[in-house]
Amino acid sequence: MANKSRLHIPKPTARPGDEPDFSYLDLSPAGSVDKPPVASRTRDIEYLSSGLVRVLDEEHHAVGPWNPTLDPSALQVAMRWMMLNRVFDQRMWQIQRQGRISFYMEAAGEEAVSIAQGMALRPGDMCFPSYRNQGLYMYRGMNLVDMMCQCLSNTRDMCKGRQLPIMYHSKEGNVFSISGNLATQYPHAVGWAMASAIKGEDHIAASWVGDGSTAEADFHHALTFAAVYQAPVILNVVNNQWAISTFQGTAGGERRAFAARGLGLGIPGIRVDGNDLLAIYAVTVWAADRARRGGGPTLIELVTYRGGAHSTSDDPTKYRPKDEWAAFPLGDPIERLKNHLIVEGHWSEDKHEALNEELKAEVMAAWKEAQQYGTMTEGPFLDPSTMFDDVYAEPPKRLESQRRRMLDLEKNGGGI
Amino acid sequence: MAQMNMIEAIRSAMDVVMDKDPNVIVLGQDVGYFGGVFRCTDGLLRKYGDHRVIDAPIAEGGIVGAAIGMGLNGLRPVAEIQFADYIYPGFDQVVSELARIRYRSCGEFWSPVTIRTPCGGGIRGGQTHSQSPEAIFTHVSGIKTVMPSNPYDAKGLLIASIESDDPIIFFEPKRIYNGPFDGDPEKPAVSWASHPKGEVPEGYYTVPIGKAEIVRPGDELTIVTYGTLVHVAAAAAEAVGVDAEVIDVRSLSPLDADTLIESVKKTGRCLIAHEATRFGGYGAELSATLQRECFYYLEAPIRRVGGWDTPYPHAFEWQYFPGKKRLAAGIRKVMETAA
């Protein structure tokens, strides 16, 4: 120790030009973390927040107490969803690059989060996602054309042109509307879960935030309320190592895992391999079961990697090594599930390739259809006066008169 | 003189003050290694080190609160909030603390924090990258609110803000970071390179807080505005063919009422324009002041043009934005009204 105070400024292990270095990541071998009964006291299961729950081992076999022993057919379905998520993202990214949508965010490298957790929850459970959970909307039944129409702000856009691309919502699928403001959805999930308990229902809620977003006060508000009332909620932290240009250490992840954030409040935390679909599924089922049986909230940290840029407005080569993803020790969730299915004899490279092509065609077909409902440059166009709808349940008079004025101006051009 | 865009001018302001005063520090999300998502702090980390240019966690309340604490202990923090739309988690620290510490401690404690934040629309940012929340801040006693409309003012006002012992919210209209904008999104982008206000001294200078500027003198009508709309208003007046006096308020609080009053007394007509929603907007304050001071000079009611009273929609950005057409219609109305 020095004899005067000084600040510690967190620095990532590698910046552009450096060798990627993930030596800071605490890993445990697949199967090495015990699976406790769901009724365990938090203080007895603190180890879950520092270990790393993994099911898929180096030889691609599913091992250990957390192995959910899912049917091969269920895993093939999961595979399809993850691949669809990726193919969809890749296509939409290109479409943005061609200037045909204004913005996009992809989930590359973290598809297992949305798909595994979507599978582990029941349809009546309510999801409060972040902007990288498009897989959840897909899994919960939103069709690709609708998602594309949202990104196009066209006549079939569920958001009526009001929201940036990817800010979907699905009342039908029980997936909440995405906010641009980070972490705001976390307390909502807790409140929703409290309401479920107040009403005597057994639905639970789940929410997702990124590692960077855990710094927001709303994250801590949510934990406090969840702990105080033992709300039936699953609070997920998707630790993909990066917030825009700052690494997870800037959010305080250097000395203690995000999974341990709730321990001081008595909320159990589970740190799970976020690229291992089987492990994620298993811990989510555990947490859901605990919540449904009155055991209260669980905080799950999903350790993964943001494979792509933060968004289409971002250039990650400015702040992290180009090849960092390839060096990430937990690999790629799609590759890992693929290898598992192959070694178990339920999949092949050929099938994989064929499925990939099929999904590409499906996405292309959806894109063709979506454009028929309008693009940014070609009609049909939404009626701009719809921007005055839904501001209130009972709109004040001034909005009606502004709507009329806006339409007049569109017609007469203000006389210039 | 150098030619700078607004981003370079803002960066240069911080550079000049940091060089001069070791107590000036910069903090915010992505401001360090990356140099800010709009590049406003690019190069500062390399030059001043990681104890003076600090990448902050994503916690606006923490950024403002910690900046206040640093200011209480002798530093002069410049906090960046990545988008004005994300300032709300820091709102309590601004309103209940930053604005009132001097008052409640009878001048014994105070914190000279400057909060820089990009505001305004016109960049296809949707409702969470387009807001103009200035009126929420001008309503609060104890903080000052500034919004430049060009590189020269941006640098001079930012230096004055950082050096001011009062806390300041410094709004940066991001649509005009790279060039002036006359409200027509179809036209090719113009840069600051050929604009007289893009000529910016490399060194130290200030533009005083609390002074409006007459951007374009005229006799028939006064247009009071600020930020991006300064440029739109001038273009609209030209399109209508009215000899308008365009005034850039620049400093919303404190307000240079005298310059506005004098102009309205001269022209007898006044249009107020801002991008923010109109209801309860800053224009209402301007309008109340001007009608009280200029009532017997007015030949027509003062009118306001603002954003519609809805959130800022993504697709209908140009129907929402109070552009040339809307301003032109406003100008005509004020001109038509019989004396």
Ligand SMILES: Cc1ncc(C[n+]2csc(CCOP(=O)(O)OP(=O)(O)O)c2C)c(N)n1
């Ligand atoms: C309240 C608020 N502050 C800042 C931002 C700007 N912003 C958008 S995403 C982001 C990084 C978030 O990182 P993380 O939580 O790790 O999520 P990831 O993007 O990695 O999924 C930032 C700073 C915002 N959207 N909302």
Ligand SMILES: [Mg+2]
């Ligand atoms: Mg992240």
